[in-house]
Amino acid sequence: MSDDLHHGFATRAIHLGYDPLDEQGALSPPLYLTSTYTQDSIEAFDQIRLGEKQGYVYGRTRNPTQALLEERLASLEGAEAGVVTASGMAAISATLFSLLKSGDEIVVDQIVYGTAFTLFTQGLTRFGVTAVFADFTRPETVAAAIGPNTRAVYFETPANPNLRLVDIAAVSAIARAKGLLTIVDNTFATPVLQRPIEHGADIVLHSATKYLGGHGDLLAGAVLGRKEHIDAIRLQGLRYFTGATLSPFTAFLVLRGIKTLELRVQRHSESALKVAKLLREHRNVADVFYPGLAGTAGADIALRQQAAGGGLVAFELKGGLTAGRTLLNSLKLARIAVSLGDPETLIQHPASMTHASYSAEDREKYGLSEGLLRLSVGLETPEDILADLKQGLDRV
Numbered sequence: 001m002s003d004d005l006h007h008g009f010a011t012r013a014i015h016l017g018y019d020p021l022d023e024q025g026a027l028s029p030p031l032y033l034t035s036t037y038t039q040d041s042i043e044a045f046d047q048i049r050l051g052e053k054q055g056y057v058y059g060r061t062r063n064p065t066q067a068l069l070e071e072r073l074a075s076l077e078g079a080e081a082g083v084v085t086a087s088g089m090a091a092i093s094a095t096l097f098s099l100l101k102s103g104d105e106i107v108v109d110q111i112v113y114g115t116a117f118t119l120f121t122q123g124l125t126r127f128g129v130t131a132v133f134a135d136f137t138r139p140e141t142v143a144a145a146i147g148p149n150t151r152a153v154y155f156e157t158p159a160n161p162n163l164r165l166v167d168i169a170a171v172s173a174i175a176r177a178k179g180l181l182t183i184v185d186n187t188f189a190t191p192v193l194q195r196p197i198e199h200g201a202d203i204v205l206h207s208a209t210k211y212l213g214g215h216g217d218l219l220a221g222a223v224l225g226r227k228e229h230i231d232a233i234r235l236q237g238l239r240y241f242t243g244a245t246l247s248p249f250t251a252f253l254v255l256r257g258i259k260t261l262e263l264r265v266q267r268h269s270e271s272a273l274k275v276a277k278l279l280r281e282h283r284n285v286a287d288v289f290y291p292g293l294a295g296t297a298g299a300d301i302a303l304r305q306q307a308a309g310g311g312l313v314a315f316e317l318k319g320g321l322t323a324g325r326t327l328l329n330s331l332k333l334a335r336i337a338v339s340l341g342d343p344e345t346l347i348q349h350p351a352s353m354t355h356a357s358y359s360a361e362d363r364e365k366y367g368l369s370e371g372l373l374r375l376s377v378g379l380e381t382p383e384d385i386l387a388d389l390k391q392g393l394d395r396v
């Protein structure tokens with residue numbers, strides 16, 4: 001098949017960049033389990049080192065199985081290039097270590113994944129990089145937070161864990177006007193629903209652990225963007241800052257995962273919308289957060305930049321955390337666990353689990369409610385998911 005970029009999303013996710021006839025007709029791409037590569041002469045190594053010819057030297061920075069995944073993910077996100085990493089946090093840290101230096105500042109949305117928050121508040125600070133937090137749902141506060149040493153802006157949309165939405169076009173326009181990079185973590189929406197580069201972002205990050213792998217059986221990350229940035233992240237962030245290389249076998253599993261990404265995200269979204277509507281109608285539910293749900297904050301942004309709401313739903317009960325703990329312990333199908341994007345429905349309490357690294361003061365300051373619950377709606381029969389949730393809600 002010609003690598004025709006005009007093919008649809010699913011066709012590119014399944015076929016792009018690989019012709020079975022180049023590999024004895026093997027329909028599934030080969031898995032290159034090798035740590036090093038040889039060439040037929042020392043001059044060939046010189047040519048690779050000098051960039052005069054493409055080639056492989058050592059597995060920490062490049063591998064053919066990873067390369068196919070990088071090409072496909074770049075295409076799905078509409079990016080020029082990509083690099084895969086051992087985890088989502090590896091993608092984030094390799095990116096930030098490659099693009100920032102001591103004395104730089106980065107403006108960060110106040111609601112991000114808890115461990116990313118820790119990297120900004122406790123990790124990068126050791127190396128002289130300062131994170132300035134702002135409320136990205138109000139782009140004017142982003143502009144106000146930008147100073148002479150700011151190099152980039154960073155956010156997730158929908159954000160982990162309360163699914164608040166950021167207007168990518170508005171924020172990236174502010175950043176671009178000041179010569180700054182816009183870095184967007186697209187883990188929750190996936191490129192099926194939203195491609196941040198189309199709205200002005202420069203760099204897109206993923207925890208491929210989640211929807212891209214899609215089966216709760218691996219850890220992986222990815223960075224997509226312009227070749228100049230991806231090369232820097234590969235040859236600095238991966239090669240000597242973190243060494244956080246994705247195993248070829250895991251790259252093979254993510255290649256398999258993305259073949260059904262479009263189908264899975266559509267089903268996750270359909271079921272999550274049904275869950276959001278059930279929650280909104282239930283007498284014991286105080287608030288529901290779901291991108292695009294009529295009447296919820298940011299619904300206009302969701303309609304502008306997302307094709308559907310995605311598989312995550314966040315909500316609060318009228319009985320607060322006490323009721324939340326009762327609910328968590330009463331569900332029979334949904335499992336209490338961190339992570340998301342699995343076939344299994346997962347539920348968790350951010351304040352004591354994924355966002356425990358936010359202090360109580362920070363949670364208060366940044367609007368992360370103590371009673372918030374986050375549900376990753378799985379691929380089970382929707383009626384079973386709804387029945388399980390209802391029996392639990394009726395008890396709280």
Ligand SMILES: C/C=C(/N=C/c1c(COP(=O)(O)O)cnc(C)c1O)C(=O)O
Nearest residue numbers: 087088089113160187207209338339354
């Ligand atoms: C337990 C993990 C959760 N999240 C992770 C995560 C990462 C980090 O991704 P690795 O876990 O390093 O692959 C990056 N970016 C986003 C928006 C994330 O949600 C969780 O929330 O449940």
